[in-house]
Amino acid sequence: MPLFKDGEGEGENDDKRELFDTWRFNEGRVLEIERPIRLSVKPAGIALEYMESMGIPVVHRRVVSLFERLGLQKEVQFIPVDVEGQTEPWFILNALRVIRCIDDARCDEVSYWGPEDGEPDRVGEYQNVRGLKVDPAKIGDADIFRPWGWLVVLIVSEHVKQAMETEGITGMKFLEV
Structure with missing residues (x-):
């Protein structure tokens, strides 16, 4: 499901929409979105209640309603988006916390960017994490966050996981970390 900012419109100008900078949704901060975001679903099918786009x-x-009932408003930002072919409201879930909590010793494998990798501003950062494990002592009371250094993962507490399962939210896949 590609993520786009509305550009020149729709129809014959579809190729003029610019791809949206998705990395800023991993930074753990409130975002000010100036232009509407539109999602194109490929291939078309039944929409799940939790999906990922890039x-x-x-x-x-x-x-959104479940997270509000759980009192998670300070941990997430919901950004409205238009999903092609859908009339229901959809939102980007922007986690507002990034926590330094990866337990390197318990992960299956971790590797770091080094000087030899040709990315000087990334030296010392995670290059790869397999079999992610976190240190619960470093998480505190967080219910939803991204782990510092491996922002491609969204982590939720057992409480949130159980609430989503009880509510019957479709589309998630949970792995214990």
């Missing part, structure tokens, strides 16, 4: 969580209004 690694960015896109959720149905039922997820």
Whole structure:
């Protein structure tokens, strides 16, 4: 599901829409979105209530309602998006916390960028993490966050996981970390 900012419009100008900078949704901060975001679903099918577009969580209004009932408003930002072919409200789930919590010793494998990799501004950062494990002592009371250094992962507490399962939210896949 490609993520686009509305550009020149739709129809014959579809090729003029610019791809949206998705990395900023992993930074753990409130975002000010100036232009509407539109999602194109490929291939077309039944929409799940939790989907990802280029690694960015896109959720149905039922997820927003559940998170509000759970009191998670300070941990997430929901950014409205238009999903092609859908009339229901959809939102990007922007996690507002990044926590330094990866437990390198318990992960299956971790590797770091080094000087020899040709990315000087990334030296010392995670290059790869397999079998992610986190240190619960470093998480505190967080219910939803991204782990510092491996922002491609969204982590939720057991409480949030159980609430989503009880609510019957479709589309998630949970792995214990």
